[in-house]
Amino acid sequence: MEFRRIAVIGVGHLGGTLVQGWLGPGGLPAERFVLSRRRIGLLQRWSASGCGIAASNEEACREADLVVLAVKPQQAEEVLRQVEPSVRDRETVLVSTVTGLRIDRIRELVPTVEAVRAMPNTAAAIGQSMTCLAGEGASEPARAAVEALFGAVGKTLWISEDLMDAATVLGACGVAYALRFLRAMTQGGIQIGFSSEMAQLVAAQTLRGAASLVADTGNHPEAEIDKVTTPMGITIAGLNEMEHNGFSSALIKGVCASFDRIAKNRPR
Numbered sequence: 001m002e003f004r005r006i007a008v009i010g011v012g013h014l015g016g017t018l019v020q021g022w023l024g025p026g027g028l029p030a031e032r033f034v035l036s037r038r039r040i041g042l043l044q045r046w047s048a049s050g051c052g053i054a055a056s057n058e059e060a061c062r063e064a065d066l067v068v069l070a071v072k073p074q075q076a077e078e079v080l081r082q083v084e085p086s087v088r089d090r091e092t093v094l095v096s097t098v099t100g101l102r103i104d105r106i107r108e109l110v111p112t113v114e115a116v117r118a119m120p121n122t123a124a125a126i127g128q129s130m131t132c133l134a135g136e137g138a139s140e141p142a143r144a145a146v147e148a149l150f151g152a153v154g155k156t157l158w159i160s161e162d163l164m165d166a167a168t169v170l171g172a173c174g175v176a177y178a179l180r181f182l183r184a185m186t187q188g189g190i191q192i193g194f195s196s197e198m199a200q201l202v203a204a205q206t207l208r209g210a211a212s213l214v215a216d217t218g219n220h221p222e223a224e225i226d227k228v229t230t231p232m233g234i235t236i237a238g239l240n241e242m243e244h245n246g247f248s249s250a251l252i253k254g255v256c257a258s259f260d261r262i263a264k265n266r267p268r
């Protein structure tokens, strides 16, 4: 199964990064995409890239065999009601990136689709997303096609739907946590003598290398840290000072605060 016509409803931050990634080097032809958002004027750049622009969500979905929903949670149910008649009589896969919107609810509103939830992140724009997927009720061909599509913009992992809130925090919010870490490291670098450009370059490449040491080998972070920390050395002095100031604890508490906020923000 391969998707021939892909409707993306809600081309904002996330929808835009996904389309950018899918159109990237060696990617899909722009003609396969039809895009929709409320402020159609903001889709000009995509129209110039060759994507189709729909005047309405219904129109976007009329010929689509894949619908990607990337609107905010409070907008999602209204949009699903709008598109339901357009997908009623055809085989359509619907991938929702919407935080907190459960597959049961999607299938109540649009009963004829095969529904999959996807939690990518904005690094999809450069083919480096971590996308968690859930879709227990979807067919194998639909799951394989969705996996291939998101595999084109990074790594994928199938998880149980119950873990989707956790995936939202670790994978999607995680980009912001990592970038704040990077900014702080850059600021430290400036204080000890680098220009801001040099500090950012050194910090970003160091962060990329450190992440790859773990991602590419499966090694535990602490095993890699042991290789850098000499007894009475400079690294352990800095690390322990950070820990005395609550470094790991602040990160863990932040992850948990984001997780708790999902429940508080869930539409009732």
Ligand SMILES: NC(=O)c1ccc[n+]([C@@H]2O[C@H](COP(=O)([O-])OP(=O)(O)OC[C@H]3O[C@@H](n4cnc5c(N)ncnc54)[C@H](OP(=O)(O)O)[C@@H]3O)[C@@H](O)[C@H]2O)c1
Binding pocket: 009, 010, 011, 012, 013, 014, 015, 036, 037, 038, 039, 040, 042, 057, 070, 071, 072, 073, 075, 078, 079, 097, 098, 099, 119, 120, 121, 122, 172
């Ligand atoms: N940002 C992330 O890193 C990230 C990661 C994973 C998942 N998500 C999920 O992805 C979804 C979108 O997040 P976002 O950050 O991309 O939000 P966003 O930038 O606000 O984008 C939302 C988009 O939805 C469009 N929209 C709103 N109502 C619409 C309607 N009735 N019909 C068609 N389009 C409509 C908006 O268009 P107008 O601006 O023209 O109104 C906008 O383009 C959320 O549910 C979020 O939970 C986000």
